[in-house]
Amino acid sequence: MPFEPVILFFLLGLCAGLIRSDLKIPGVLYESLSIFLLLAIGLKGGVELARYPLMELALPGLIVVLVATLIPLTAFPLLHRVGRLPRADAASIAAHYGSVSVVTFAVASSFLAARGVSAEGYMVVFLVLLEFPALMIGVAIARRGSASAKWGPLLHEVFSGKSIVLLLGGLIIGWVAGADGIKPLDRLFFDLFKGMLALFLLEMGLVAAGRLADLRRAGPFLLAFATVMPLCAGLLGVVTANFLDLSVGGAVLLATLYASASYIAAPAAMRIAVPEANPAISIGAALGITFPFNLLVGIPAYHWLAIRLQGVI
């Protein structure tokens, strides 16, 4: 099997969208599935986290976040100077790529599980930590030189947004409950996880197909950016993971976090904080290209890199 069966659901959705099928997943189901996935990922991470002393994660967490700031800080000048995109658009896209995609992370986890590769359970903590710093950087860059940064609404949007509330909430519930306490919920949150992920990917395929039209206007530079940037960020993730002595599985997950582009938290936050940025371009790149690219090419590539580079750096 070259890739995960769940990815075939994404491709099915993509095909259905491209042939203009009347298949439609109701918005309410999208909401329900995303709530389920965010909670389940948080819970799983929390249960694993209960096995580690929390303080030991402080330094690696700080390193992971600091290195990750390189992604938006590199992406912005590339997009603005080389790609000649307006400042607001370049900053918004940089924020999308600096932040993370929870679903890409879930697919990478299931890629590893299918191959029997284990990973550090606390990677979910990094997922939570990496969600928002890039959004702040994106807004700061977009607003440089003007005093009208809307920090209040942005902070509220990010920290009260459902991604953070459910991921962090699930993490805490899982951590408090521990492996035994969470057992009664296993069937719902862990056994059904892959099926729910498959349905969500079917929906994302449909949505991604709808965004492809936007990309025709974006031009070849953005197409190249949306595939090369994740590969470079993925490499940065593998190198950072090696520096932190993570396992091969941990390296794949960190690479996936660095390489993925947010399309749930970032669009909502950017729309409020940088309204002049065109959401069609940033979501088109993040969801139309980078998301499928990571699913089909990126994750196997980061796995290959993690094996090759283990112990080298």
Added chain:
Amino acid sequence: MTIQPTLRKLLTIVCEAELENSLLREFAHHGVTGYTITEARGHGAHGTRDAAWPASANIRIEVLCEERVALEIVESLQEKFYQNFGMVSFLSDVQVLRPEKF
């Protein structure tokens, strides 16, 4: 006893769902006491808004108020949101009972 309807303005706004909180703050600022929000789909200058996921969802907000308040809100919306967001707003004359509510 005959019921005497009173004239008020119905302000209808169709816009991106992500603007909901910003608009509610706007209403509070202008002293609006009530509103109704419904989820909406449609097509316009910003393409098809099919509500398949939050980034393509619209809402339709209705506010009953005095003409002065409605005009103030419309002016403020035009200044703050028209340039960067998908938004349509329009006013219509309506007759209400219990005018003190609006």
